[in-house]
Amino acid sequence: MLKKIIFLGLLNFTHTALIAQTKTTPIYLDESKPVEDRIKDALSRMTVEEKVRMLHAQSKFSSAGVPRLGIPEFWTTDGPHGVRAEVQWDEWDQAGWTNDSIIAYPALTALSATWNKQMSWNYGKAIGEEARYRKKDVLLGPGVNIYRTPLNGRNFEYMGEDPYLTSIMVVPYIKGVQSNGVATSVKHYALNNQEMFRHTSNVKLDDRALYEIYLPPFKAAVTEGDSWTIMGAYDKYKDQYASQNQYLLNDILKGEWGYKGVVVSDWGAVNNTEQAIKNGLDMEFGSWTNGLSAGTSNAYDNYYLAKPYLDLIKSGKVGTKELDDKVTRILRLAYKTTMNKNKPFGSVASEEHIAVAKQIGEEGIVLLKNDNNILPIDANKVKSIAVIGENAIKMMTVGGGSSSLKAKYETLPLDGIKSRFGKQTEVKYARGYVGDPGGEYNGVKSGQNLEDKRSEKELFNEAIALAKSADVVIFVGGLNKADFQDSEGNDRKSYNLPYNQDKLIQELAKANKNLVVSLVSGNAVAMPWIKDVPSIVQTWYLGSEAGNSLASVLAGDANPSGKLPFTFPVKLEDNSAHQLGEYPGNKEELAAGKGKDQQNPINITYNEGILVGYRWHDTKKIKPLFSFGHGLSYTTFEFGKVKADKTTISQNDKITFTFTVKNVGNVAGAEVAQLYITDVKSSVLRPTKELKGFEKVYLKPGEEKEVKITVDKAALSYFDADKHAWVAEPGDFEALIGNSSDNIKTKIKFTLK
Structure with a gap:
């Protein structure tokens, strides 16, 4: 604690001294200048050593700033259900603070089960206020990995089996947190769908399943939620570890999606300096999980993006192009968090936060x-x-x-x-x-x-x-x-x-x-x-x-x-990953003892492809114990017949479906109207139905409301791996309206030109 107080004092002194020594405010400190100009100026003033120091941890949960320039350090914290208690500088053991207790919010499965976008915003805003109050700059969450098997120990931290539902629910959470000047770190990018062998697995699946099932929540987090950081995963994909993966980080995240934020590693997920330099990682955490006791004067200098990187630069073996890009992204994060003077103070355990936790529950x-x-x-x-x-x-x-x-x-x-x-x-x-x-x-x-x-x-x-x-x-x-x-x-x-x-x-x-x-x-x-x-x-x-x-x-x-955010199968074998795919890994490799270390990773093949959760149950007509989207009420609702504003649409058109929901019971309640799309005839395998819209409707007894849900070509498309493009095939489609994936109340056919 004393170390942090001294550092903050130095920052204030540095800011004052810098401004006093110059007739005009330096560009990087001038709030009237565009942020990108300020970043370029700050970058130009930094030494190579200062730049490298910003790329890796300096303690269990913090990374260095540049004290000479008044650029603060970053403090991260585990969430995503509440701000984690303080640990010691170099150890996982508790720091022994008496003022680090917080409100615990419902796990993200519960949030997703609300099917309520406003609840997601309220959740993000409240937990962001608590993180801000605790002087945290990055909240390590939310998690959006897809529910592939009910045995995954970490499913409770995620938002279920459906990429559309997860995508819709994660965006307001991100915006709520970041309204406090605290960054989210959406995790774990990507394919961390089980805990067993998470450090020593090589996931194999086709690009169609990757793009249709496992990537959409991360894309929404970036392109719609503007999450300021993304956390890499532990597993391998295409024979490279996810936190230093060319295809996931450079080609897709920073390339196709145009991501301008920071990629942080999961704690201990980095294991190769050159791959970390070239393949899109920006900040490295947790590589020496026992801190300074590792036997060197400063274990953090021995991170993969620390002295080994600096040595490569000084020897001329690598240039500084990647370094400047990484630091640019980190400075961009700083101007939104640590150097953002307009962020609110935050609060902890307020009556409002307690009410939010209770209502979400x-x-x-x-x-x-x-x-x-x-x-x-x-x-x-x-x-x-x-x-x-x-x-x-x-x-x-x-x-x-x-x-x-x-x-x-x-x-x-x-x-x-x-x-x-x-x-x-x-x-x-x-x-x-x-x-x-x-x-x-x-x-x-x-x-x-x-x-x-x-x-x-x-x-x-x-x-x-x-x-x-x-x-x-x-x-x-x-x-x-x-x-x-x-x-x-x-x-x-x-x-x-x-x-x-x-x-x-x-x-x-x-x-x-x-x-x-x-x-x-x-x-x-x-x-x-x-x-x-x-x-x-x-x-x-x-x-x-x-x-x-x-x-x-x-x-x-x-x-x-x-409403359930994932399917309850009757028995484990009814789940597609257990019937078709490999879990927890390839049987022959399991028998041979693979997966025990990173030198001998075990392969896990997702043979089920896109048929995850209700997509599998509905398509193969396997009756679940409880279906995706299922949930009863103490009242009864009736759905009116669905209508469409047109019967034929072009590739660039949108179509709006209108129907009514009426509370015909005796008590007030809420129903979640769910829109699924079916491709009636396709040249490729398509699930029987896929969620493409929903609306939560609150109704008093006897009250009726009209619901409108609009979709476009994206809702009709599948990912063509050969073309590496989304394709909507012309032909007939159906819009299905119901209150769960196996309880469709009304439907209508339409045609795509």
Whole structure:
């Protein structure tokens, strides 16, 4: 801390001294000059050593500025669900601050499940304010990698299986964060779709799948969201690591998309100086993850883009063209963040932030099943509620990897339920099972001690007995943030629920017909008990306001309007990556022990191509457990017949579809109208349908609204890898309107000339 205070003091002195020594303000400090002119001037004043120093970390989460010129250092922080606690300068261990607690926001699966662009903006603005308050310049998020397998340990940090939904939801998040003068770092570019072998894999897929499925969210982040930084991934693609990849970074990102921002490496993702120089990387972080203890006077000088780069320049083996481009991009970032005098001060844990966290949680919760209208629970009619399950009392903000948080508070599901129902209804609790009693990650401790020495049978019998005595049972289970569950670094080992929860749920269903299963997870899970359980709620990881958001939905204070951002397959083999593709890698190479180090990476081939998620299920007619876009409400909606403003369009034309949505139930609620496009006859394989538009509509009882969704040629196109171009084939198309991918309400045919 002292080191940073001294540095900031030097910056102020340097600025003052520079201006005092000159009759006119230097161009790079003159705010009246165009930014690009200021950048050129600053660049011209820097030595080669100063330029190189800006390219790599100087601590775990910061990189150097140029003190001589008053150019500040950069401070990054992990998100994307909250600003990470402070760690020591050179270690992952906690710095021991007492003022680095924050609001934990719902995980990005929950945000995506809102299907609400305004919620995404609110989320970005709030977390950006907290990052700004903590004096962070770059927020390391959001994550937009596509959900390929339900076993991926990091799916909870991403926005689901659909490139269109993710693209639409990521843009307002970026703009909200960056309105605070804090850069986003959209990650992980690209193809980081599993945690197992993430450092030692070589992903193989065709360009069509790359462009149609895996790249669109990153393109939207750049071309529409203007994310000021992009984070490279760990995996290999086309036999080059993603953070130093010619095709991904130079050809596509900086070439085709014209990206002017900064490419930062994931922590420890760089392993070759010459490739890092030439193949598009701008800033290198984490290469020596044990900091100064590596055995040199300054381990950071030995990064790939540090002294090795400087030595190549001084020896004449490489020029400074790439160096100047990298520093230009970094200076461009500085003028938007560290040298931006107009950025707001920020705030932390405000009432507004708490409200945002709660509302996103409420809107993101998905009501999967509600037979017999068990939900909402009327506290005036229910005398007793049994809450069962470890996840009702387990804090979920700590753990899971780099998104682990030091939250100011976390309202647990049991506490939220007691707070909402306890005054009128008796609420009792039984644990039912012991899963993960721990609560620590990188020195952040939840403060809970969930050790329980009772046997599995004792816990089981107590839960069943309590369930028999209650009017309603709420089982709060699912996954958690422990290793090999929803957590960075490893994937899940099974599609089923852990800790023998499936057996417990089946017995609870026999003990009480009024059973609600609330699943806390960022992934789909198997449900062998689904026919026996009348009500199921997908709850996600909801952060500081988790318990309050859940209780609000259970009570009907908030009418659930969340929709699934990914498909729940019945069994793992129904997922295309497991049926057609390679997971976790090539079987022969797995048997031979490949993937253990970077010298022997394992190949992972995406044989399923473009048929990911609902594209696979719908095209191959494989019935899912719950479909993409699915989500029930406490009211009922009707869709009117869709109309189009024209029946035939040209290649440069647009077409608008109009229909009505009416609330024919008794309570106010929101429906998500979803537009899918079908190419009726194509010369290439096309999915049965693809999401190309959606609108969330809020309606009072009896209210009807007209919805308009416009699409253009892009919505009708596929990527032709041979032509390396998007192609819309002339012919007939259909627009399908519904409230999930398997529940189409109305459709209309049109023709492309």
